[in-house]
Every structure is written in structure tokens, then in C-alpha cells.
Amino acid sequence: MASSMARSVFCRGLPPWGLHRLTFLPGGARLSTRGGAPEPPAEPLTLREQHGGIRRIILNDPGRRNALSLSMLESLRQDILIDAHSDDLRVIIISAIGPVFSSGHDLKELTSARGRDHHTRVMTLIQDIPVPVIAMVNGVATAAGCQLVASCDIAMVTEKSTFATPGVNVGIFCSTPAVAIGRAVPKKVAMEMLFTGTPISAQDALRHGLVSRVVPEDRLEEETLAIAQRVCQASRPVVALGKATFHRQMAQGRDAAYATASQVMVDNLALRDGQEGIRAFIEKRKPIWSHAAETD
Amino acid sequence: MASSMARSVFCRGLPPWGLHRLTFLPGGARLSTRGGAPEPPAEPLTLREQHGGIRRIILNDPGRRNALSLSMLESLRQDILIDAHSDDLRVIIISAIGPVFSSGHDLKELTSARGRDHHTRVMTLIQDIPVPVIAMVNGVATAAGCQLVASCDIAMVTEKSTFATPGVNVGIFCSTPAVAIGRAVPKKVAMEMLFTGTPISAQDALRHGLVSRVVPEDRLEEETLAIAQRVCQASRPVVALGKATFHRQMAQGRDAAYATASQVMVDNLALRDGQEGIRAFIEKRKPIWSHAAETD
Amino acid sequence: MASSMARSVFCRGLPPWGLHRLTFLPGGARLSTRGGAPEPPAEPLTLREQHGGIRRIILNDPGRRNALSLSMLESLRQDILIDAHSDDLRVIIISAIGPVFSSGHDLKELTSARGRDHHTRVMTLIQDIPVPVIAMVNGVATAAGCQLVASCDIAMVTEKSTFATPGVNVGIFCSTPAVAIGRAVPKKVAMEMLFTGTPISAQDALRHGLVSRVVPEDRLEEETLAIAQRVCQASRPVVALGKATFHRQMAQGRDAAYATASQVMVDNLALRDGQEGIRAFIEKRKPIWSHAAETD
Structure with missing residues (x-):
């Protein structure tokens, strides 16, 4: 019943998530889960739901600041790819549970070649998939998390969101994030972020083209869905x-x-x-x- | 006499058009007209005038929202090319009559191969011609009309001007306009415009580099001419x-x-x-x- | 004693220059000087000083508006290159004495092939050297002076700083500065600067990515050093x-x-x-x- 309500609400342009997010999303019953983790976690790493052409994928590992671990990346990749060529899929929204959109790579896994392949593969997949991908950000996005935002076609963010590439502080320069970020913003902006690791504000990210729009927190879901629905109106x-x-x-x-x-x-x-x-x-x-x- | 007055006024840096535009331009007596239209319209599709090194070309088909029809494009092309290598020509200003700068291609003509060639040819001509080309925009610029603005070297626009690539709404993605627009603004800005068709404001266009300056409507001609005259002062x-x-x-x-x-x-x-x-x-x-x- | 004080002050994050600049820098006793000028000037063309990993290079020819003469470029190049691969060097700050950061090439020397080589060599050196280079600008930067700012990795500037490529006014189009500036800002911004020679404000330079930050004049040194010190904290x-x-x-x-x-x-x-x-x-x-x- 919740599902059909959500669907009908979608058609009338009113997003259900804005009101019910906290109780709605972690329910899990209506959400299929993915994950290549050898031992499936109590909570799925990503949540996926699709109504009216709009697929929502939600990073769901707030306890680890939604780190892009190998398991998380595999889960995200499968959530993007499944039925990607179906006419039912028209746009993807990627968001996250918790105050951190994503803190980037799991540093402990970075030494693995498999990890590196996964990272790049998901980032280019977002650009190569035939439907637009929208990042919906309400919090901190760092390193590969910032790269994920830069790689999306559209990014809707709240005032409190910040963006950083702090790898230099832990001795691992954000060279792969720089591929996406350097193609999104002016070079001086990218270099200051990369050399200092200092976060930039949502407004600075908007000014320089890293994100598409900055909206009040209580309007984020509504405005993001409005754009997703515009995309759905096209062929x-x-x-x-x-x-x-x-x-x-x-x-x-x-x-x-x-x-x-x-x-x-x-x-x-x-x-x-x-x-x-x-x-x-x-x-x-x-x-x-x-x-x-x-x-x- | 009007012509020599205009010329002398030019030399003293005072533009005549700001005061007399409505009565001045559509007069036609002093304006040569071009057009490859098989049946010449009652009003010429473009107006052309040149004083003191500044050539003004004015899109003059407000009834059809200055659509870039094949006839309009041919008229525009000839107005740009004629005596382009004369020392008398130093800068070109392209503006439009009516509330719409240009609504883009004539959709009915789009299926013609000749149309496609014309579109691209005029847009690249603007960049390849040896004098700077300034767009002077006071209204709506959509699809190839927006591409025209993006293709000019400088764009002076009013607050009320808006810019959009709404082709996706009618099933024809603005892929050729995207060539010029994608090279003028950050990728996220271009993609949101292309995927949603939603117009962006003059201020957003300025923020992202699509236009050069936003000026009050009653200052548009004066400020545009001031820049044109600066160009004329150079070799x-x-x-x-x-x-x-x-x-x-x-x-x-x-x-x-x-x-x-x-x-x-x-x-x-x-x-x-x-x-x-x-x-x-x-x-x-x-x-x-x-x-x-x-x-x- | 001044030197050791400066060093200790550095470590505590408090810049000595803000307070003592006028008496401190031209002293020369503690500053090594470089220069390929056949007749060494009374004042060295550049001043160089290094503490705690931060090398400061100061253009010191205010009487000639810090023109990038062949001598100045050679002095700048040597100041950048000396011990560039030493672990003691971690970041370079380039600033200037006087109200003009740099007025660009010495026009009288432009006809020399040696001059052209020097210009390009210093600009690319700044990008190719293994440490970040920060421009600290408090005044006018024109032509190759503007190119120098565009070529640095980071640029900290005051509100009163302006940026221009006025070569067109003297018959020498700023084609080499355009290489750096065209890669730093949107094309329309670059072309308006190049075609008109009109300066842009610090805020416009920030908006379009030519500079990294605009700060009040009395905070310039402190904020610049804070960024330099952040860089020094990295490997x-x-x-x-x-x-x-x-x-x-x-x-x-x-x-x-x-x-x-x-x-x-x-x-x-x-x-x-x-x-x-x-x-x-x-x-x-x-x-x-x-x-x-x-x-x-």
C-alpha cells in the first residue's frame, strides 16, 4: 500500500520522502538490496527503490560515513546497472543516510587493485549509463565522495553540504577524484582543494560549477524530485x-x-x-x- | 543626414540607437537587406547597418520569434560575410527585434540536410570571421538561439533575458547547441539545461560564463556600443x-x-x-x- | 636575529610581514638576490627569502611597475629554480613591492627572441615545478603579469587588485597571456578581456576562476601564509x-x-x-x- 501510494504521489508531483524519510527508508521491506560483501551486514549498504521511472539509490552506511568500500561500490554498481536498459528506468537519484554523503574510499582497502578498478568503473558508469544521474547531497562529500558528486550529471545540494579532497592530509593525494573535479570546476579551484584539503561551501561549489543548485534542506527532496520528474517527461x-x-x-x-x-x-x-x-x-x-x- | 549624424555621433562615443531605436530600425530606407528566401517577405528577415566600423545585424522576424529558418540563416550569413575583409568592418553586433532574441531552428525545416549544414556553418563562421562578434540580447534565447549567443565572442544581455535548450521537450535533443554551450559553461550547468529544458536567468548565465555582462535594459545599447567602440579603437x-x-x-x-x-x-x-x-x-x-x- | 624570529613566528602561524613589510623586505641583508642584468641595479630585481618550507619571491622593481623584463624574468626563474628539489622547499609565494603586481613584458624588449623564450619558460616552469606556487597580489596585474597570476596554482588577491590584458591597445595582442588565461576562465571572459583590454575586478576574477580568494588588504599576508602553511603540513x-x-x-x-x-x-x-x-x-x-x- 505504501508503494502504490508513493507511486500515485509521484505522478502528482509530491514527493513522499520529504515527510517520511526517517521512518520510510530503513524499513527495507519494500527495498531490494545488493551487495558483494562476503558477510551481508545487518543493514544493507545501499537501498534501492523505483517508482514512475525514478530510481533512488541511497547510501546506507552512516556508521562508516558511507565510505565507498569495495562492498559499497559493488552494491552501488549493481543498483545502477540492474535493468538499466529497461524503459521503466528514466533517471537515477543517488543520496545518502546520515550527515555524511560519502567520505570516499575505505583507506584500508586502497592498496587493493580490485578497489581501484571498482572506483573508476562506478564513476565512469555514471556518465556512460543512458539515463541522467542526479546526486542529492545533504552533508559532507569528501575524496571519492566528492568525485561521485562531480561525476553525476546533476547535483542538488543543501546549504550545509561541503566538498573536499583531503587525501593530501593522509599522504594519498586525491589524484583519481581530481579527474572528475578538474573537469567540473576551474583549475584554480580544483588545485586549492587538492593542495590544501580545505572544504568548500555549497555556495562556492555552486559558483564554480561543481553542483547544479543549492536549496534549503527542507526543500531538497522536493526540488530534486521536480527535476527528476522533468527528465521523466522526456522520451x-x-x-x-x-x-x-x-x-x-x-x-x-x-x-x-x-x-x-x-x-x-x-x-x-x-x-x-x-x-x-x-x-x-x-x-x-x-x-x-x-x-x-x-x-x- | 541621419547617416552622417550617426557616424559623427559614433566618433564622439554617443550611440544614436538608444534613443531612436523604435522609429529608426524598421524604417528600412537606410538598411540594406539580404535573404535567400524564394519569396521575399514584406519585412526583411535581417536588417544590416554599418557606421564607424560597427556593423549591426538585427534579426527582424519577431512574428516567428526570430526563428533561425533557412532563410533567416542565409540572410544572417550574408550579412556577416559581405565585405567582411574590408578595413571598414571592425566589429559586428547581432541583436533582435521583439521579445524573443531567437527561438532556434525552424522545427519544420529540421529534417532537411541543407538546414543542418546552414546551422553549423553560421555558428562556426561567427568564430572564424576576423572581427569580434557581440550578441546584444534583450529577451529569450532558446535552442539554436542560445547556441548563437554562446558562439559569439562577447554577449551583452539584459536582466530579463533567459537562456534555454528545450529541444528535449519536443523530442529533439539540443545536441548541436550543446557543442557551443558545453564549451562556454561548466558541464553540470550545460547538462541541467539540456536534460530539463529549464531556462536559466541572465544572472546565472553570467555566473557561469555563457554571457559577458548583464546590464539594465535602458543601458543595453549604450553599454554594447561602448564595448564595440573599444574594439574599434584597436588595429x-x-x-x-x-x-x-x-x-x-x-x-x-x-x-x-x-x-x-x-x-x-x-x-x-x-x-x-x-x-x-x-x-x-x-x-x-x-x-x-x-x-x-x-x-x- | 630577525631571521630566527621570523622562523619561529612562522612555526606559530603568525606572519611577520604584515607588520614589518616596508622596513623588512628592502633591507636586503638577509635576502639573497639574483639577476642576469648586465649592470646590477641598486635594488635587486627580486627578493627571495625562505623559512619553514615557504619561499617568498618578491618582485622588487616598483619604479618600472615590476615589468617582466628579461632581467626580471631571469631573476624570477633563478629564484624559483634554486634548490627547487631540496626537501626544505615546500611552497613558493610570489608577490610584489608597490601598487602594481606586474605590468607584463617590457615592450622595448619584446622584439627579442630571447625575451619570448624567457616568458614562456618561466610561466610553464611555475606549473612544472614540484611545489605549489601561490600568487599573492595586491594591485594591478596586466598582460604577462596577469598571465603570471593565471599560471600560479593558487592566487590570493586583495579587493583592489585588477586584471587586464591590454596589449591590443598598443598593437600587440596578448596572445601568449591568452594561453594561460583562456585555460583559467570561461572563454567569453577571456575574449572580452583580450578584445577590449578593460580590467576586471578582483571579484569578477574570483567569480570566473582566475584567482582563488579575495581577502581584505590587511589580511592578505596572513591568509596567504595560512594556505602556504597548510601545504607545508603535507608530505x-x-x-x-x-x-x-x-x-x-x-x-x-x-x-x-x-x-x-x-x-x-x-x-x-x-x-x-x-x-x-x-x-x-x-x-x-x-x-x-x-x-x-x-x-x-
Whole structure:
């Protein structure tokens, strides 16, 4: 019953989580859990739930400051990948339980090659998956936790959220987080963060492009869901084509980028939903998306 | 007489348009018109005028929200290209009649290959032409209209101006606009615009580098002309060399970029106006530019 | 005695320069001087001093607005390079005597090929040297002076500082400064600076990423030293590896960048100080750095 209520509430644009989060999320009964941990913890490392095209993945290890341990990363990766190509999935929101969004790598595991592979794999997966991924942050994001925010397509954060790459303080420079952060903010901002480890405020993160919006804490879920719902109103294959093209052309020079994008415009127009969109526009009506990847 | 007055007023740094725009521009008598439209419209699609080195091109199809139709693009292209290599041209200002700067492509024409070529060609032409191009925006700029603003070298806009890439809403992701916009603003800003279609304000556009300055509406023409006049005070071949070099070196790695720029410094110093500039500086007098592309 | 006082004051985090700058710096007795000038000036072109890992280099030619003459550049280069690989050097602060941080190239020397080589060499040296370089700016920085600020890893500036690339006004487009500035700020900001020569304020420089922080004039030295001291608290080889990696991976595509950074994480973990850092973290104690570049 809670599930169908949540679904209907979703359709009317009112998020249930804002009011009920504390009692709602850890219930677990309605939430499938993932995890490659050899001994499953009492609480699942991540919670996953999906309604109306919006998948929420919640980091659920507040006792360890949501460290991106190998188990956590594997859980996160599976939560992202499962049914990723289903039409039912249209957008992913990643958030966290507790005052720390994520404290980054588990330092004790860092020496493992498997750990390093996992880290990079999840970060690039977020950019390569065909649906937009939104970080919803209400707290501290450090090191690989900050990299996770930088890697998401959109980041909604509260005033009290802070962002830091303090690895230098423990002798492990945040070189992999710097790949994502250095591509999100001006170089001087990235370098000060990396060399000093000092956190930057949500407002500074906004000013420099690390996050998309800063909202009051009591509006975070509502505003994040509003953006997720906007994404849901679009055609899935159109968004998928657009996201993949954006990252592809940004890695090219201007003229090659225009050649890429111009060819994609042809592909987009050939999509059933591309045709439907133009017809609906000309007929001044709302488009009815098929969400089909095929062309007509 | 109006023309010579305008010219003399230009030289004294006082713009005539701020006062007389509504009666001045649509008159047409003093404005040459361009257009590849098979049937010329009653009103020309673009207006063009040039005084004192400043060419103004005005999108003049407010009834169709200054859509970048094939005819409009061809008219714009010709207005940019005509006598582009004349010493008389030193800077171009692109503005628009009506509350919409430009609503982007004409969706009905999008399926045509010719349309796609035209779009990209005008956008890259703005960057490749040897004089700076200033967008003067007082209203809404969407899709390819937003791309046009992003493609200009400088953009002066009013508080009420907004910028959006809403193609996703009609099933046509703004993949070509994303080439210009993704190179103007931080990636997170571009992606939120592209995935949601939500407009951003002039202040947000300024914050993120999409526009150069936000000014009150009643100061827009004056401030834009002031910048144009500053450009006119420089040597044309020096500006042309600088603009071409900027775009070229920005596409290179740091060391290659410095090699490019260092060689250009040699070329610049060899220009007659480079020599004159240094002489004037040493002699503590105003330089007298030849605007000649030759070296001494 | 002044020197040992300064050293002890350093260790306690209180900067001596804020109070004593005018009498302290030009004294010269405690400051070694460099310079390739054929006839050494009465005052050395740069002052250099080092305490507690922090090297200060001070441009000391206020009468010529700290022009980056060939002599000044050579003096600056030697001050940066001397004992650059000593463990005693951990961070460099570049500041200036007088109201002008630096007015850029000496125009009279620009025609010399030796000058051009020197310019580029010092700018890239700042990025390639293994310790962070902080610009501490309290005044005007123009042309190559602005490039110097853009080339530093961190820039602390006062409200009254301004930044400009006015070469276009004297017929010499700031094409080499544009290499550094175009990589520090959004393209529209760079192009307006380059085409108009108009200065931007410290706040605009901050907004667009050209500088790291704007602080009140009476707090400049204290805040700059606080950041320098934070850098000094880290392991030198860890910072060196991080700085080199940052610039290297930023020049690569995302996947190559992650491959680079992931390999560096292995190297970093193998460093003696990487091992010590993790041990100290796990043992909840302060790390004791060896600053040794060797691995265990």
C-alpha cells in the first residue's frame, strides 16, 4: 500500500520522502538490496527503490560515513546497472543516510587493485549509463565522495553540504577524484582543494560549477524530485542519445564535435519519438512518447 | 543626414540607437537587406547597418520569434560575410527585434540536410570571421538561439533575458547547441539545461560564463556600443590575428599552444601596426593605426 | 636575529610581514638576490627569502611597475629554480613591492627572441615545478603579469587588485597571456578581456576562476601564509606527485586520465609517506612525514 501510494504521489508531483524519510527508508521491506560483501551486514549498504521511472539509490552506511568500500561500490554498481536498459528506468537519484554523503574510499582497502578498478568503473558508469544521474547531497562529500558528486550529471545540494579532497592530509593525494573535479570546476579551484584539503561551501561549489543548485534542506527532496520528474517527461531514447552525444562531442575539437552532433541530429529525427515530437509541436498538442529506440 | 549624424555621433562615443531605436530600425530606407528566401517577405528577415566600423545585424522576424529558418540563416550569413575583409568592418553586433532574441531552428525545416549544414556553418563562421562578434540580447534565447549567443565572442544581455535548450521537450535533443554551450559553461550547468529544458536567468548565465555582462535594459545599447567602440579603437589586423590565434591555441595542449602563440607574437610584432604601437608607447603618444595587414 | 624570529613566528602561524613589510623586505641583508642584468641595479630585481618550507619571491622593481623584463624574468626563474628539489622547499609565494603586481613584458624588449623564450619558460616552469606556487597580489596585474597570476596554482588577491590584458591597445595582442588565461576562465571572459583590454575586478576574477580568494588588504599576508602553511603540513613527494599528475591528466581524455591517475595512486601508496599516512590514519595519530621520494 505504501508503494502504490508513493507511486500515485509521484505522478502528482509530491514527493513522499520529504515527510517520511526517517521512518520510510530503513524499513527495507519494500527495498531490494545488493551487495558483494562476503558477510551481508545487518543493514544493507545501499537501498534501492523505483517508482514512475525514478530510481533512488541511497547510501546506507552512516556508521562508516558511507565510505565507498569495495562492498559499497559493488552494491552501488549493481543498483545502477540492474535493468538499466529497461524503459521503466528514466533517471537515477543517488543520496545518502546520515550527515555524511560519502567520505570516499575505505583507506584500508586502497592498496587493493580490485578497489581501484571498482572506483573508476562506478564513476565512469555514471556518465556512460543512458539515463541522467542526479546526486542529492545533504552533508559532507569528501575524496571519492566528492568525485561521485562531480561525476553525476546533476547535483542538488543543501546549504550545509561541503566538498573536499583531503587525501593530501593522509599522504594519498586525491589524484583519481581530481579527474572528475578538474573537469567540473576551474583549475584554480580544483588545485586549492587538492593542495590544501580545505572544504568548500555549497555556495562556492555552486559558483564554480561543481553542483547544479543549492536549496534549503527542507526543500531538497522536493526540488530534486521536480527535476527528476522533468527528465521523466522526456522520451527515454532521446535523452539517452543526447547524454551519450554530449560526453562524446565534448571530448572532440569544435569541428569534429559539430560533425558528431549534426549526424546525431539526423539519428534523433529518425527516432519514432523525434518524429512524434515534431508532429505534436506542429499540431500544437502534447507529444505521446513511445520510448522506443527504433526508428519509424 | 541621419547617416552622417550617426557616424559623427559614433566618433564622439554617443550611440544614436538608444534613443531612436523604435522609429529608426524598421524604417528600412537606410538598411540594406539580404535573404535567400524564394519569396521575399514584406519585412526583411535581417536588417544590416554599418557606421564607424560597427556593423549591426538585427534579426527582424519577431512574428516567428526570430526563428533561425533557412532563410533567416542565409540572410544572417550574408550579412556577416559581405565585405567582411574590408578595413571598414571592425566589429559586428547581432541583436533582435521583439521579445524573443531567437527561438532556434525552424522545427519544420529540421529534417532537411541543407538546414543542418546552414546551422553549423553560421555558428562556426561567427568564430572564424576576423572581427569580434557581440550578441546584444534583450529577451529569450532558446535552442539554436542560445547556441548563437554562446558562439559569439562577447554577449551583452539584459536582466530579463533567459537562456534555454528545450529541444528535449519536443523530442529533439539540443545536441548541436550543446557543442557551443558545453564549451562556454561548466558541464553540470550545460547538462541541467539540456536534460530539463529549464531556462536559466541572465544572472546565472553570467555566473557561469555563457554571457559577458548583464546590464539594465535602458543601458543595453549604450553599454554594447561602448564595448564595440573599444574594439574599434584597436588595429584591425592585430585583433584579427588575436582572435584567430585564441581559438587555435585553445584547441591545443599547453606546450603546443605556447609554441603557436609565441610564433604569433613574432608575426604580430612584424605587422606595421605592431611596430607603430610599440613606437607610440615608447614615444608616449596615441598610436595611428594603418589597419594594413602587411608587415613593414 | 630577525631571521630566527621570523622562523619561529612562522612555526606559530603568525606572519611577520604584515607588520614589518616596508622596513623588512628592502633591507636586503638577509635576502639573497639574483639577476642576469648586465649592470646590477641598486635594488635587486627580486627578493627571495625562505623559512619553514615557504619561499617568498618578491618582485622588487616598483619604479618600472615590476615589468617582466628579461632581467626580471631571469631573476624570477633563478629564484624559483634554486634548490627547487631540496626537501626544505615546500611552497613558493610570489608577490610584489608597490601598487602594481606586474605590468607584463617590457615592450622595448619584446622584439627579442630571447625575451619570448624567457616568458614562456618561466610561466610553464611555475606549473612544472614540484611545489605549489601561490600568487599573492595586491594591485594591478596586466598582460604577462596577469598571465603570471593565471599560471600560479593558487592566487590570493586583495579587493583592489585588477586584471587586464591590454596589449591590443598598443598593437600587440596578448596572445601568449591568452594561453594561460583562456585555460583559467570561461572563454567569453577571456575574449572580452583580450578584445577590449578593460580590467576586471578582483571579484569578477574570483567569480570566473582566475584567482582563488579575495581577502581584505590587511589580511592578505596572513591568509596567504595560512594556505602556504597548510601545504607545508603535507608530505612533499605526495604533493609533488599530485601536482604533476593533475596537469598531466587534465591534458588527456577522461578514460586516459583515469588510467594515468589510477597508476599514480599505486605509486603514491608505495611512497614511504603514503604508507605512513594510511598507518597514521588507521592508528588515529598524526602522520610523521619522511618527505622522502623513495618507496619503502
